[in-house]
Amino acid sequence: MADFRDLLFSRTWTDDAACADSPDPDAFFIEGNSSDRDATASLRALGAFLTCQRCPVRVECLSEALRTWRVPIPTNRRVTGIGVRAVGTWGATTYRDREAVASLPIPEAVARLEADLPQRIARRIEAVGEKHPSFRPPVPAG
Ligand code: SF4
Numbered sequence: 001m002a003d004f005r006d007l008l009f010s011r012t013w014t015d016d017a018a019c020a021d022s023p024d025p026d027a028f029f030i031e032g033n034s035s036d037r038d039a040t041a042s043l044r045a046l047g048a049f050l051t052c053q054r055c056p057v058r059v060e061c062l063s064e065a066l067r068t069w070r071v072p073i074p075t076n077r078r079v080t081g082i083g084v085r086a087v088g089t090w091g092a093t094t095y096r097d098r099e100a101v102a103s104l105p106i107p108e109a110v111a112r113l114e115a116d117l118p119q120r121i122a123r124r125i126e127a128v129g130e131k132h133p134s135f136r137p138p139v140p141a142g
Pocket residue numbers: 017018019020028051052053055056057058059061062089090091092
C-alpha cells in the first residue's frame with residue numbers, strides 16, 4: 001500500500017504545465033469563434049497557443065482532454081453532452097480541433113493534432129496579423 005507521503009508528494013504531468021505560470025489564464029478559454037470576432041481576444045488566444053507550443057507536457061495534456069470524449073454522456077436531458085468534455089485550449093487545440101479527431105484512438109488523434117500544430121499556430125498568427133496591422137509574428141524558439 002502506498003504511503004500517504006508518496007501520494008502527497010507524487011508528481012503528475014500537471015506539475016510541469018507551462019500554463020501554470022501564465023499571466024493570462026483566462027486566455028486558455030477563448031475558443032476559436034470568439035477569437036475570430038475580437039482582435040484582442042485573438043491576440044490573447046495566440047498567447048495561449050504559444051504557451052502550449054513550448055509546454056513540455058503538451059502530449060499528456062492533449063491526451064487527457066481527448067479522454068474526456070470517452071466519458072459516457074448522461075441521458076438526462078438537463079445535462080448536455082458538452083458538459084463532460086474538456087473545453088478551452090488544451091495542448092494547443094480548441095474544442096473543435098479535438099472534436100474533429102474524437103472518433104480516433106487517442107494515440108492516433110494526438111499524433112494527428114501534433115502533426116498539424118505548426119499549421120494551427122501559423123493560422124492563428126495570420127489571423128492576428130489581419131486584425132492588428134502592426135503585429136509582428138513571434139520569432140520561433142530554436
Ligand atoms: S499544453 Fe497548454 S494547456 Fe496543456 S498543460 Fe501545457 S500549457 Fe497548459
